[in-house]
Amino acid sequence: MAEIEQGDGFETLAIHAGQEADPVTGAVVPPIYQVSTYKQDGVGGLRGGRRSAANHAGVGSGPGRWIEGYEYSRTANPTRGALEECLAALEGGARALAFASGMAAEDCLVRTVCRPGDHVLIPHDAYGGTYRLFDKVLAAWGLTYHPVPVSDAEAVRAAAQAHAPRLIWVETPTNPLLSIADIGALAQVARAAGALIAVDNTFASPYLQQPLSRGADVVVHSTTKYLGGHSDVVGGALVAGDPELAARLAFMQNATGSAGGPFDAWLTLRGVRTLGVRMDRHCANAAQVATMLANHPGVARVYYPGLPDHPGHEVAAKQMRGFGGMVSFRHAGGADAAVAMCGRTRLFTLGESLGGVESLIEHPARMTHASVAGSPLEVPSDLVRLSVGIENIDDLIEDLRAALG
Numbered sequence: 001m002a003e004i005e006q007g008d009g010f011e012t013l014a015i016h017a018g019q020e021a022d023p024v025t026g027a028v029v030p031p032i033y034q035v036s037t038y039k040q041d042g043v044g045g046l047r048g049g050r051r052s053a054a055n056h057a058g059v060g061s062g063p064g065r066w067i068e069g070y071e072y073s074r075t076a077n078p079t080r081g082a083l084e085e086c087l088a089a090l091e092g093g094a095r096a097l098a099f100a101s102g103m104a105a106e107d108c109l110v111r112t113v114c115r116p117g118d119h120v121l122i123p124h125d126a127y128g129g130t131y132r133l134f135d136k137v138l139a140a141w142g143l144t145y146h147p148v149p150v151s152d153a154e155a156v157r158a159a160a161q162a163h164a165p166r167l168i169w170v171e172t173p174t175n176p177l178l179s180i181a182d183i184g185a186l187a188q189v190a191r192a193a194g195a196l197i198a199v200d201n202t203f204a205s206p207y208l209q210q211p212l213s214r215g216a217d218v219v220v221h222s223t224t225k226y227l228g229g230h231s232d233v234v235g236g237a238l239v240a241g242d243p244e245l246a247a248r249l250a251f252m253q254n255a256t257g258s259a260g261g262p263f264d265a266w267l268t269l270r271g272v273r274t275l276g277v278r279m280d281r282h283c284a285n286a287a288q289v290a291t292m293l294a295n296h297p298g299v300a301r302v303y304y305p306g307l308p309d310h311p312g313h314e315v316a317a318k319q320m321r322g323f324g325g326m327v328s329f330r331h332a333g334g335a336d337a338a339v340a341m342c343g344r345t346r347l348f349t350l351g352e353s354l355g356g357v358e359s360l361i362e363h364p365a366r367m368t369h370a371s372v373a374g375s376p377l378e379v380p381s382d383l384v385r386l387s388v389g390i391e392n393i394d395d396l397i398e399d400l401r402a403a404l405g
């Protein structure tokens with residue numbers, strides 16, 4: 001039976017953390033425990049439970065069990081627990097929680113750490129759904145948000161001094177403009193301001209970047225994207241470095257019932273096992289796509305942190321293992337040309353989402369980011385976003401060249 005040891009590498013953890021052979025049958029992958037409730041051995045006598053990731057992640061309060069056993073699947077489920085233990089190990093956190101979607105994870109986090117009347121700083125180019133959550137849902141709950149350029153640590157420091165936020169929300173790279181925030185610098189800003197700092201690590205994945213190791217308090221994921229990796233499941237996750245904060249998040253998750261189902265957890269975990277090899281190929285393909293676009297007359301500007309002239313290139317090189325699989329660009333022909341191109345590709349499928357093995361193309365202003373139209377977060381209308389998949393790179397380049405005309 002594979003046992004995780006301190007110092008095991010990322011790829012080893014992705015395949016073995018939380019995934020010991022099933023003690024009953026020897027099944028080498030965690031079974032789908034499609035079950036709502038559990039037989040108890042006498043009142044309060046719960047069976048099973050999962051080890052804390054703290055012992056192999058080197059973070060948190062040390063070995064121990066965070067769940068005493070199973071009673072009801074909203075509270076804990078063995079398949080979800082396997083995914084959670086694996087994610088905690090991959091992010092180097094004390095504990096992870098798996099949700100029904102990335103948005104469910106975000107909502108749980110904010111309502112756990114904030115109270116009505118609090119202020120939050122958010123990226124001025126955040127994912128549209130994150131903006132919508134703050135603007136349309138949490139504002140009505142009494143939370144005030146302030147958009148800031150998170151790539152500018154001094155601007156964030158000034159905003160933190162002006163607004164005394166409870167939480168600084170960071171996305172890096174951001175969706176869809178791929179700007180880069182210096183996680184370590186912003187963690188210092190947050191400490192000085194007495195704020196918590198959360199990093200949405202969806203675009204990078206823990207293979208490329210581990211925000212907790214740079215001072216973040218919580219990592220947020222839409223596991224729908226690179227972690228799942230196959231465009232077949234929607235999910236989210238929170239990973240906390242501090243077991244006490246993790247316990248508060250778990251309380252909220254259980255109290256509000258936002259956990260993901262066992263089959264979704266199983267599918268996500270299947271994707272996680274190949275995260276490293278997929279990300280290597282995503283990065284290599286995206287770098288070639290970005291270079292081709294940067295030299296193409298039909299393209300006005302390319303946003304990819306791997307390009308040396310990207311303003312966040314040095315920070316990205318410092319805190320990321322690779323530059324990721326997302327590339328955005330502005331079409332030289334304007335908005336109509338950008339929209340037309342999105343309908344002309346053969347392999348790049350026109351669709352929302354990202355991070356799957358297949359390449360996707362979309363027009364953020366009319367699709368993923370329609371909810372920020374007219375707001376300070378509005379995206380350029382000539383912007384095209386690519387999720388570069390792991391197909392043959394020559395085929396992908398040829399497809400884009402043909403569609404650009």
Ligand SMILES: Cc1ncc(COP(=O)(O)O)c(C=O)c1O
Nearest residue numbers: 101102103127175202222224235
């Ligand atoms: C950066 C980022 N965070 C969060 C989310 C929300 O995740 P989900 O769609 O799984 O709810 C998304 C979705 O696209 C995203 O791109």
